[in-house]
Amino acid sequence: MDHIITVFEDKQVQAFFTKKLEDFETFKKSLPFKIYLPIQKHTDWVHVLEGNFIPQIADAIITNRKSVLIGIKTADCVPILIYCPDKKVIGAVHAGWRGTAKGILRKTIKKMVEIYSCKKENLLIAIGPHIRGCCYEVGEEVIDAMKSQISNNDYIISKNGKFHIDLGIANIIQAIEEGVKQENILKLDECTYCKSNEYASYRFHGKDAGRQYGFIGML
Numbered sequence: 536m537d538h539i540i541t542v543f544e545d546k547q548v549q550a551f552f553t554k555k556l557e558d559f560e561t562f563k564k565s566l567p568f569k570i571y572l573p574i575q576k577h578t579d580w581v582h583v584l585e586g587n588f589i590p591q592i593a594d595a596i597i598t599n600r601k602s603v604l605i606g607i608k609t610a611d612c613v614p615i616l617i618y619c620p621d622k623k624v625i626g627a628v629h630a631g632w633r634g635t636a637k638g639i640l641r642k643t644i645k646k647m648v649e650i651y652s653c654k655k656e657n658l659l660i661a662i663g664p665h666i667r668g669c670c671y672e673v674g675e676e677v678i679d680a681m682k683s684q685i686s687n688n689d690y691i692i693s694k695n696g697k698f699h700i701d702l703g704i705a706n707i708i709q710a711i712e713e714g715v716k717q718e719n720i721l722k723l724d725e726c727t728y729c730k731s732n733e734y735a736s737y738r739f740h741g742k743d744a745g746r747q748y749g750f751i752g753m754l
């Protein structure tokens with residue numbers, strides 16, 4: 536399917552990012568497992584999915600359960616999938632600038648270590664399609680909020696006297712600072728704004744942008 540980008544070459548895990556889905560309900564029926572999506576609110580809350588499948592307010596989910604696809608939906612924000620092949624644990628993170636500034640990826644990694652004894656150096660991370668530095672101009676309040684979580688400034692781009700940020704790079708820095716190996720992080724190059732014909736872009740399309748998804752599940 537050309538609207539799916541698969542990540543993590545491992546027979547025991549299915550992980551993929553979609554492009555904009557016009558008909559999510561039909562797409563859902565094509566999936567091999569039941570799905571779990573949290574109620575996203577730009578928080579830094581990490582939900583540990585155990586027996587109860589009632590959707591909770593959270594912007595990250597982790598679980599060691601098999602035969603369930605955990606996912607998040609985005610329109611410019613960064614979808615992030617995490618896999619711990621050693622302990623067989625998965626995670627899905629929704630990181631917009633607010634979540635990134637609150638350290639949601641860092642907190643998700645910590646929770647995987649705390650709850651499931653994952654080792655940070657074994658974690659594999661995939662950063663999905665999002666609005667990149669080319670197109671994401673922000674105000675100073677965003678830069679200030681980001682700086683509180685991320686010491687390195689490599690994600691900030693100065694362009695025509697304005698500030699742009701690259702949320703994918705900001706999250707990579709956060710993961711590496713937390714102890715994830717750089718070679719274990721995959722970042723897709725697609726920019727949702729540059730490719731707004733294929734992706735939902737809140738900046739480009741506004742509130743009726745629609746959504747793309749990131750999903751991960753274990754067999």
Ligand SMILES: [Zn+2]
Nearest residue numbers: 669670726729
């Ligand atoms: Zn762009």
